Amino acid sequence: MSAADSNPQSAGGDSSIEDVDSIAMEATKRIEEAADLSELEALQREFLDKRSPLSQMKASMKDLDPDARKALGAAMNRARGSIENSVAQRRVTLEAQAFEVQLAAESLDLTEYLGRATLGHAHVITKTWERLEDVFCGMGFSVESGPEVETDWFNFEALNLPPSHPARSMWDTLYLDPSVIKGDDGADDEALGDGQLVLRTHTSPVQVRTMLRAVREGSGPPIYAVCPGRVYRRDTADATHLPVFHQIEGLVIDRGITMGDLAGTIESFVKAYFGSSMTSRLRPSYFPFTEPSAEFDISTPDGGWLEVGGCGMVHPNVLRAGGLDPREWSGFAFGFGIDRLAKIRYGINDLRSFMTNDIRFLNQF
Numbered sequence: 471m472s473a474a475d476s477n478p479q480s481a482g483g484d485s486s487i488e489d490v491d492s493i494a495m496e497a498t499k500r501i502e503e504a505a506d507l508s509e510l511e512a513l514q515r516e517f518l519d520k521r522s523p524l525s526q527m528k529a530s531m532k533d534l535d536p537d538a539r540k541a542l543g544a545a546m547n548r549a550r551g552s553i554e555n556s557v558a559q560r561r562v563t564l565e566a567q568a569f570e571v572q573l574a575a576e577s578l579d580l581t582e583y584l585g586r587a588t589l590g591h592a593h594v595i596t597k598t599w600e601r602l603e604d605v606f607c608g609m610g611f612s613v614e615s616g617p618e619v620e621t622d623w624f625n626f627e628a629l630n631l632p633p634s635h636p637a638r639s640m641w642d643t644l645y646l647d648p649s650v651i652k653g654d655d656g657a658d659d660e661a662l663g664d665g666q667l668v669l670r671t672h673t674s675p676v677q678v679r680t681m682l683r684a685v686r687e688g689s690g691p692p693i694y695a696v697c698p699g700r701v702y703r704r705d706t707a708d709a710t711h712l713p714v715f716h717q718i719e720g721l722v723i724d725r726g727i728t729m730g731d732l733a734g735t736i737e738s739f740v741k742a743y744f745g746s747s748m749t750s751r752l753r754p755s756y757f758p759f760t761e762p763s764a765e766f767d768i769s770t771p772d773g774g775w776l777e778v779g780g781c782g783m784v785h786p787n788v789l790r791a792g793g794l795d796p797r798e799w800s801g802f803a804f805g806f807g808i809d810r811l812a813k814i815r816y817g818i819n820d821l822r823s824f825m826t827n828d829i830r831f832l833n834q835f
């Protein structure tokens with residue numbers, strides 16, 4: 471008998487209770503066989519909603535005598551309860567199945583990538599930068615930083631290069647329109663004023679920033695600091711120039727620092743970075759912010775010399791700009807290109823290969 475065939479009119483006697491039981495049995499059987507959730511919902515409506523056989527039988531119960539009504543009512547509650555139970559149980563099973571089906575449909579076969587994916591690594595410039603920090607930290611230096619958008623004052627004036635100083639042409643400078651930078655917090659820019667903004671042409675402005683900060687915070691001198699960072703010049707990229715490149719600046723300020731300390735520090739660094747068989751030499755040179763000034767070279771295996779960077783004793787005017795009394799403090803500074811150093815160390819011909827993202831080049835380091 472199907473639910474639709476049950477006859478609510480016969481409700482009343484034992485036969486009605488039998489009818490209720492058989493409706494419940496049929497419902498349970500069909501619910502257990504429901505193939506999917508939508509079929510289950512249809513069965514739930516068929517057996518439990520207002521037009522279901524049980525609901526209709528209930529409507530006709532009012533004509534029964536109280537005992538029969540009570541007995542039939544109890545049977546109907548049992549039946550409803552067991553149908554609801556069956557629905558709930560079946561739903562759990564069907565939902566789990568539906569989830570499995572969805573997982574299977576959405577899973578991706580990644581086996582074709584197995585063995586192909588290789589782990590990346592840091593860029594050779596980043597590695598060189600970090601190695602330099604390590605070497606200098608090992609020598610007792612701290613690491614400082616400054617902004618890439620710099621004021622004319624920090625980039626030039628405080629470094630003993632007043633406006634229109636002829637040596638400014640040593641740096642092909644990119645100037646910024648200050649109105650574009652409006653809203654910059656400027657918190658650290660003691661001398662921002664109305665001056666020009668530049669993309670820093672070297673890391674040397676961090677010398678003055680470091681001195682001013684040390685004085686302001688009462689943390690020094692003595693100062694033993696390096697500052698690696700990105701710098702900019704109005705240059706066209708070629709094998710030996712990049713318009714955006716990296717430098718590391720060194721600054722030592724203490725009492726009684728001499729040119730001998732500078733030479734010794736450079737020599738220790740060269741041996742620590744390139745190996746104990748390498749050596750360095752200083753050649754007289756000129757920078758407005760150091761006096762005396764020098765270029766430093768490193769030896770090559772074939773007996774030649776390669777220029778690495780500039781250095782010298784910090785000029786008294788620079789110490790004054792940094793808030794220090796040149797009669798009390800002296801120091802040295804040096805600066806060189808990180809990219810250039812990597813070029814030398816790894817024997818790279820063309821600086822532009824650092825920037826072109828050719829994976830065959832990058833993989834080698």
Ligand code: PHE
Pocket residue numbers: 671672673674719757760779780781782803804805806
């Ligand atoms: N800032 C100089 C440059 O970019 C290098 C330098 C740094 C020279 C420190 C002397 C002292 O060319």
